[in-house]
Amino acid sequence: MPQPSKTLACFFGLLAALGAQSQTKPAAKSETPDDASVIRVDTRLVVLHCAVTDRGGKQITNLTADQFKVLENGVQQPIKLFRREDIPVSLGIVIDNSGSMRDKRQRVEAAAIQLVKASNPQDEVFVVNFNEDAYLDVPFTNDIQKLEEGVARIDSHGGTAFRDAVSMSIDHLKQEGKKDKKVLLVITDGNDTASTVMTLEKLVEKAHKSDVLIYNIGIFGKDDKRDEKKARRAMDALSRASGGLSYYPGSIEEVEAIARQVAHDIRNQYVIAYSPLNQQLDGSFRQIKVSTTGSRYSVRHRTGYYASPEAPVRRQQVSLNN
Structure with missing residues (x-):
């Protein structure tokens, strides 16, 4: 099984009498x-x-x-x-739709649906796709067919606005999510090349303030280790701050198994x-x-x-x- 990066942070929210501070x-x-x-x-x-x-x-x-x-x-x-306790969550699936993802989309789409199928049946899920811009392609739903249609209709092109997409998705979770526990899964294959909204440091601060758990899957090639290092730094910082995890599979074939791991992690926490x-x-x-x-x-x-x-x-x- 693929191993997560060593970013210790944690994850599971609870409906009962919970808030954020004291x-x-x-x-x-x-x-x-x-x-x-x-x-x-x-x-x-x-x-x-x-x-x-x-x-x-x-x-x-x-x-x-x-x-x-x-x-x-x-x-x-x-x-x-x-x-x-295994409780329902508000879950955002955030998928890189840049040009370099074209050959990987089929596996990524399957992984996104695997995550939903392995999660609590009462979860509500939305889908954001991003390249230079971020788009809410599927609003909150628990209808598997709508989610499958939403992730399958995408045409990959353009650059990568990773930070903008995460920032927008955090806002949507906080404004529209009905469950007390809120989670993002971000799947991307490259360094941020197009974000304009905020720096990584400001985004980490936003993650700290949001109480949203952030999981990342970074699907990197072997061509540019410098860009990969930058991308890993951003993903690790967000997952560590929020309590999630970042995964870096050796091949695209591992992504579905990782999605199931994420679902298991979400459902087995204190x-x-x-x-x-x-x-x-x-x-x-x-x-x-x-x-x-x-x-x-x-x-x-x-x-x-x-x-x-x-x-x-x-x-x-x-x-x-x-």
Whole structure:
């Protein structure tokens, strides 16, 4: 099986009472007498989607909350929510449609459909194709036939606007995605030659702020190692920041198997949420490190977040008897 690049970051989101950062404030009173022992509070939570693997790369899915430790800027944080659950996601499939992809499109299209078929049946999926420009070719749907038709009607030509396509897809996920967990899979074969929207550094910052997991598949030839190095740098930076992975198959034939790996990764992760001890919403970047007891396993998760007042607020029930 192809191996992912060593970009540790993590992935799985959860519908329940989750947001992105931290601060608690009282909300409305209980609405019925049966709820007399419960109050409701609006809580800002940092939500982490964590994949745990052993030294051989096998995913570990049977750990408990007390086996994890979460540090924010080096300070241990109390875990407020812990689950491992396969939940529906809002998924964007972003496919390079430049001229150099013409001979690879059939395999790439098959891989995109494999990803959808191996994912949660309740997922919603959209497709963006890009060359010098990025286009939303298939809006959110869970209809396999519509997705197959959408990825098959493309005519490959032009250059590669990788950053523009990722930026647009993040925006679409945040604006239109109905699921709490949001994921991008980007498939490309070359270095960015046409983006105009933002630098790589700004795009990485946007990924940190978005809580969107980014997976990349880079299908490179042997002609220009310098361009490949630049492309890998961009993909690794985005997957590492967001909690996803970047894959670099040795041949186009491996892409379908990688797509199935991505689907498996999405469906077998832990959700860990905490309300930070530092409750200042000052816009600063907070670095996160998650580990397991005994250090036998590697934990992949997003590397941090921005403590912003714009973070979503979720409602959480708290028992008065606790």
